[in-house]
Amino acid sequence: MHIFFLNRYRVFIQLYSWFILSMVRRRRRRSKRKNNNRKLWIWGCVALFTLAVILVVDLKPWRHKHVTVSDEWPYHDLTKGEYTKDFDGLDLSRHQGKIHWDELVDENPQLKFVYLKATEGSSVVDPYYQKNLKEAKKRNLLVGSYHFLTRRTSMERQVDNFLSNIDLQQQDLLLLVDIEDDGTRGWDSQLIKKNLSRFIQLVKERTGHAPMIYTNESYYHLHLYPDFNHYRLFIANYNLPPVLGTAKYDIWQSSKKGRVRGIWTHVDIDQLREGVSVDDFKMPK
Numbered sequence: 682m683h684i685f686f687l688n689r690y691r692v693f694i695q696l697y698s699w700f701i702l703s704m705v706r707r708r709r710r711r712s713k714r715k716n717n718n719r720k721l722w723i724w725g726c727v728a729l730f731t732l733a734v735i736l737v738v739d740l741k742p743w744r745h746k747h748v749t750v751s752d753e754w755p756y757h758d759l760t761k762g763e764y765t766k767d768f769d770g771l772d773l774s775r776h777q778g779k780i781h782w783d784e785l786v787d788e789n790p791q792l793k794f795v796y797l798k799a800t801e802g803s804s805v806v807d808p809y810y811q812k813n814l815k816e817a818k819k820r821n822l823l824v825g826s827y828h829f830l831t832r833r834t835s836m837e838r839q840v841d842n843f844l845s846n847i848d849l850q851q852q853d854l855l856l857l858v859d860i861e862d863d864g865t866r867g868w869d870s871q872l873i874k875k876n877l878s879r880f881i882q883l884v885k886e887r888t889g890h891a892p893m894i895y896t897n898e899s900y901y902h903l904h905l906y907p908d909f910n911h912y913r914l915f916i917a918n919y920n921l922p923p924v925l926g927t928a929k930y931d932i933w934q935s936s937k938k939g940r941v942r943g944i945w946t947h948v949d950i951d952q953l954r955e956g957v958s959v960d961d962f963k964m965p966k
Contacts, residue, residue, distance in 0.1 A: 722964050737745060759946050765939040766791065768950035769959075770898070770932065774798035775809045777944050782816040795821040796857055796915075796951075800843045801864075803834035814851060823959055825854030828896065831864040836876055840883040842958045845875025852964045855913060856884060856892040861900055877909070893931070893962060898923045913962050914949050915951075922954075 766789070773780070773795055786792065795817050798807045810826070817824045828843040847856075858880055865873055877894070885891045893913040896905065901916060902925075910928035917923075917934035932951050939950035953959070 687892070688694055725954045733906050740771065755839070760938075760940040762940055763941055765936070765950055766951070768935070768939065768941075769953045770794040770796065770951040771939075771944075772796040772798070772934070772949045772951060773809075775807050775811055777946050777948055778811070779811075780816070781811075781943040781945075782820060783943075784952035785941065786822070788942035792822065793953075794825065794854060794951075796825045796827050796854070799826040799828060800839075800858075801829040802831040803838035803842050805829075806842075806846050810846070818851065823853040825852060825893075825964075827859050829859045829864055830877070832866070836879040836883060838878060840887070844887055846885070849964075853892060854893075854959070855962045855964055856888065857895050857915060858884070858892045859895045863894050867898060873904045874908055877905070879913070884907055892963060895934075900924070901925060901928075917949075930954055931962050 697906070699899070768789075769791065770793055774797070795813075797810055797813045797890060799810045800806050809871050814824060814826075826847045827832075828839065829841060860873070860877055865876075868876070881894075891912060893915050894905070894909060895915040895917070897917040901909075901914070901923075905928060906928065910925075914925070914928060914930040915934065916925065916930040916931040917937075919934075919936055922933055922935075933954060934949055935950050936950050938947040941948050957963070965966050
């Protein structure tokens with residue numbers, strides 16, 4: 682690799698060396714004029730700048746960014762406090778890292794379901810999705826998949842990304858679309874409703890079933906109420922059970938800092954509304 686680099690940029694290196702030698706020689710000449718000295722410095726700077734630009738464009742360091750998925754267990758539990766037991770489900774993504782699935786299931790017999798992040802926007806795929814899906818299914822947990830909706834690309838491209846990276850036959854629960862401020866900042870309520878409706882329509886056309894909607898309570902009241910009251914709802918409120926007027930939620934995300942055995946970071950924990958069972962939002966077969 683080093684030999685290739687030297688050969689490829691030999692001309693520029695030679696030019697720069699010539700520049701340095703010329704500077705030394707000219708500085709020794711008593712008859713050298715200040716004007717010539719200034720010109721030489723200018724040409725030297727131009728040569729350096731040109732070389733730097735060529736190196737950056739050729740090597741393209743921005744293309745080498747990638748998500749690294751570690752298969753190592755964490756050195757220690759990153760959370761503190763009492764372990765959480767008051768939950769029916771969890772939603773998981775790359776943020777939880779590698780999970781001790783046996784411990785998670787054995788130590789939490791109340792766990793009924795998990796929602797797994799699959800995709801985001803038009804191109805992002807969660808690097809832990811396939812592994813989490815495999816491990817959850819292996820332990821007979823009910824599984825659903827979700828997509829994080831963003832403002833940067835069309836709904837058509839986002840639905841393509843979502844559905845091309847999940848297997849509908851593996852879905853026990855309704856699909857889920859996650860819509861919140863982080864993904865839609867800059868949209869007004871009218872545009873939020875329009876795009877969410879379009880996303881839901883496209884998913885329904887291609888799968889036969891409308892997805893459940895995840896958001897937080899304040900976002901729902903500000904942008905979605907009452908137009909989306911007839912959909913299955915998954916609502917976050919980290920203080921009290923959601924109050925949605927005439928709408929009813931199925932799942933309440935009661936905390937984003939749950940401490941759960943088998944998971945080494947904080948995790949979102951979910952509770953079913955009283956009177957609701959997982960059968961109510963299973964994916965029809």
